[in-house]
Amino acid sequence: MPELPEVENVVRGLRExxxxxxxxxxxxxxNRTVQMPEASNDDDNSRGVIKEAAPTYQVxxxxxxxxxxxxxxxxxxxxxxxxxxxxxxEGDSLIVHLRMTGQMLITPVDxxxxxxxxxxxxxxxxxxxxxxDQRKFGRVWLTDDPAAFLAKLGPExxxxxxxxxxxxxxxxxxxxxxPLLLNQHVLAGLGNIYVDEAxxxxxxxPLRAANSLDAAESDALYHAIRYVLRxxxxxxxxxxxxxYLNVIGxxxxxxxxxxxxxxxxxxxxxxxxxxxxxxxxxxxxHFCPQCQREDGE
DNA sequence: AGCTACTCCTGGTAGC
DNA sequence: TGCTACCAGGAGTAGC
Numbered sequence: 189m190p191e192l193p194e195v196e197n198v199v200r201g202l203r204e205x206x207x208x209x210x211x212x213x214x215x216x217x218x219n220r221t222v223q224m225p226e227a228s229n230d231d232d233n234s235r236g237v238i239k240e241a242a243p244t245y246q247v248x249x250x251x252x253x254x255x256x257x258x259x260x261x262x263x264x265x266x267x268x269x270x271x272x273x274x275x276x277x278e279g280d281s282l283i284v285h286l287r288m289t290g291q292m293l294i295t296p297v298d299x300x301x302x303x304x305x306x307x308x309x310x311x312x313x314x315x316x317x318x319x320x321d322q323r324k325f326g327r328v329w330l331t332d333d334p335a336a337f338l339a340k341l342g343p344e345x346x347x348x349x350x351x352x353x354x355x356x357x358x359x360x361x362x363x364x365x366x367p368l369l370l371n372q373h374v375l376a377g378l379g380n381i382y383v384d385e386a387x388x389x390x391x392x393x394p395l396r397a398a399n400s401l402d403a404a405e406s407d408a409l410y411h412a413i414r415y416v417l418r419x420x421x422x423x424x425x426x427x428x429x430x431x432y433l434n435v436i437g438x439x440x441x442x443x444x445x446x447x448x449x450x451x452x453x454x455x456x457x458x459x460x461x462x463x464x465x466x467x468x469x470x471x472x473x474h475f476c477p478q479c480q481r482e483d484g485e
Numbered sequence: 486a487g488c489t490a491c492t493c494c495t496g497g498t499a500g501c
Numbered sequence: 502t503g504c505t506a507c508c509a510g511g512a513g514t515a516g517c
Contacts, residue, residue, distance in 0.1 A: 189509095189510070189511075190511095191511095208499085221490085221492085270511085285511085285512090286511095287510090287511055287512075288495095288509085288510060288511065289494090304495090321494095322494085322495060322496075323493085323494045323495055323496085323510090324493075324494050324495080325493065325494065325510085325511070325512085327512095340504080361486080361487090362486080362487080363486080363487060363488090364487090364488095368490090370511085370512095372511085372512080379510090379511070380509095380510070380511085399492085429497090430494090469488085469489085470489080470490085470510080471509090471510070471511095472509070
């Protein structure tokens with residue numbers, strides 16, 4: 189599941205390979221992948237009525253998407269939370285969210301098309317940028333106002349502006365710590381894997397109320413979040429079942445460094461107790477019952 | 486405000 | 502073997 193470290197690796201790969209390239213064409217194989225901002229009411233959360241009216245409109249939407257992209261060159265690639273932002277020469281931005289299984293792959297134009305290819309962008313040097321997404325949850329938006337689009341996201345956990353004081357402020361709410369950290373409006377970039385890993389490293393139980401953490405725990409969590417994200421980036425991201433790949437199709441290595449995620453029943457590396465798995469906010473949640481006490485002791 | 490439930494999806498797996 | 506049923510999970514939304 190691509191989270192901040194995986195997305196960061198994709199962004200770095202794109203930066204290395206496609207800056208300066210011109211998009212000479214785009215092909216859409218799964219309409220719902222494409223979300224123009226003005227089409228936000230026909231996304232995957234809309235109810236039946238709008239969905240039924242969509243087909244004609246979808247055709248127009250993808251045509252507009254292709255036409256508007258053609259001839260624009262890629263001037264920069266940046267990241268905000270888990271969003272990839274391709275900055276284009278005519279003032280547009282292509283925003284990509286990989287969600288669960290999305291991949292951005294750079295291939296020669298004549299390479300065989302993967303079964304789950306949803307979108308391709310033809311570049312001007314006989315290569316293609318391909319959006320491959322098994323589960324079809326990934327989304328791509330074309331907008332001339334990326335800042336407005338991304339305005340609701342919380343702070344970047346690895347930025348200089350994000351300080352221990354900022355962390356402490358975020359925790360002044362009574363929500364449980366795990367769902368709070370997964371909320372992109374609170375803090376941008378964490379997903380299920382890195383939240384479990386950060387909570388373990390900080391010794392904080394996932395069911396604790398955020399505002400029950402004392403100053404030392406808040407600090408520990410701040411440093412744990414930054415540590416696991418940085419390590420994840422350095423290790424090239426986390427790959428399970430080949431779902432995360434970088435732009436040239438390589439897997440990450442961070443799965444080898446995970447302490448609790450997907451380790452239910454196995455001994456804690458720190459104390460030997462069996463790692464537990466519970467469901468919190470509908471998400472599989474892994475923790476050490478000995479190192480992460482619900483009572484905070 | 487914050488919780489649950491539901492939706493979007495597919496591949497893998499459990500159970501029969 | 503072949504079928505059905507269920508599960509995971511990022512994010513948005515509805516309803517309480």
